[in-house]
Amino acid sequence: MSKPLVKVKDLQKHFPVHSGMLGRKTGVVKAVDGVSFEVYEGETLGIVGESGCGKSTTGRLIMRLLDNTGGSIEIDGRKVSELSKQDMRAMRRDIQMVFQDPYASLNPRHTIGKILEEPLIVHGLGNAKERKVKVSEFLKIVGLSDYHINRYPHQFSGGQRQRIGIARALMTNPKLIIADEPVSALDVSIQAQVLNLMQKLQKDLGLTYLFIAHDLGVVRHISNRVGVMYLGRMVELAVSESLYGEPLHPYTQALLASVPVPDPDFTREVKLLDGDIPSASNPPSGCTFHTRCPFKMERCLQEVPQMIEVKQGHSVACHLYDGAQ
Numbered sequence: 249m250s251k252p253l254v255k256v257k258d259l260q261k262h263f264p265v266h267s268g269m270l271g272r273k274t275g276v277v278k279a280v281d282g283v284s285f286e287v288y289e290g291e292t293l294g295i296v297g298e299s300g301c302g303k304s305t306t307g308r309l310i311m312r313l314l315d316n317t318g319g320s321i322e323i324d325g326r327k328v329s330e331l332s333k334q335d336m337r338a339m340r341r342d343i344q345m346v347f348q349d350p351y352a353s354l355n356p357r358h359t360i361g362k363i364l365e366e367p368l369i370v371h372g373l374g375n376a377k378e379r380k381v382k383v384s385e386f387l388k389i390v391g392l393s394d395y396h397i398n399r400y401p402h403q404f405s406g407g408q409r410q411r412i413g414i415a416r417a418l419m420t421n422p423k424l425i426i427a428d429e430p431v432s433a434l435d436v437s438i439q440a441q442v443l444n445l446m447q448k449l450q451k452d453l454g455l456t457y458l459f460i461a462h463d464l465g466v467v468r469h470i471s472n473r474v475g476v477m478y479l480g481r482m483v484e485l486a487v488s489e490s491l492y493g494e495p496l497h498p499y500t501q502a503l504l505a506s507v508p509v510p511d512p513d514f515t516r517e518v519k520l521l522d523g524d525i526p527s528a529s530n531p532p533s534g535c536t537f538h539t540r541c542p543f544k545m546e547r548c549l550q551e552v553p554q555m556i557e558v559k560q561g562h563s564v565a566c567h568l569y570d571g572a573q
Contacts (some may be wrong), residue, residue: 253423262276344420
């Protein structure tokens with residue numbers, strides 16, 4: 249296996265909660281609470297979970313669009329939190345992000361040519377002529393043409409705008425692309441086109457992806473490994489085939505059981521989860537999933553399960569598998 253490009257260890261992000269007339273701090277929202285994983289060069293690591301589980305916050309912490317409360321992020325051997333603003337700006341040449349909403353992530357006042365040229369100007373790459381050549385080159389790479397350079401974002405469809413967002417992320421020749429739900433705002437037919445484009449670009453350009461999504465089918469299509477998050481914590485991490493073929497954590501099992509199958513004769517008994525997701529500002533003690541878990545034991549209410557490797561390349565944080573029930 250190739251070496252890790254990204255190492256995340258015990259990552260935490262707590263947002264303060266203020267209330268009252270004086271705005272005093274009355275608590276914290278534990279958006280990310282002790283997440284650890286690695287992303288290897290050339291792979292796609294998918295992160296899935298329900299809305300509010302902390303997956304998008306994790307992506308923003310890696311980009312240092314947010315500062316972490318605790319833990320560490322290491323990219324290419326350098327600790328992100330220890331970098332100065334100038335060094336972090338230089339590092340962002342190697343880390344780019346594709347955002348969820350192709351309608352909101354492009355400046356409506358700028359032409360497509362200017363939007364794509366901006367990263368090159370910010371990082372001082374090339375002269376005006378070289379930048380225009382590169383803009384033209386990357387437009388063609390994502391399936392558009394020179395004809396679109398002087399157009400504005402509102403003149404494109406959602407799928408075309410996301411292609412432009414991908415082209416913008418590629419302009420600085422990054423090593424890592426963090427894709428935060430890049431196809432969730434698109435029609436299903438367009439989703440497939442964008443995913444196939446991303447896979448082709450990964451193969452041609454040697455890219456590494458951290459792919460964040462809530463759609464398990466999308467993640468299965470593109471990811472080599474998949475991490476499942478629940479209420480700010482990673483509960484399962486495995487090679488894609490292993491996770492989808494034999495999910496271990498009760499939460500992962502419930503997620504996969506809820507995925508519709510395109511077969512009118514297919515039937516299965518779906519065990520629906522009880523209750524709602526607890527508040528991240530007041531999470532349950534012990535295993536945060538115990539309030540909804542059909543297999544909960546007494547120790548689940550008290551002890552936080554640690555991530556353990558149950559079989560090669562398949563880790564889970566659940567007391568059902570730690571051998572000390």
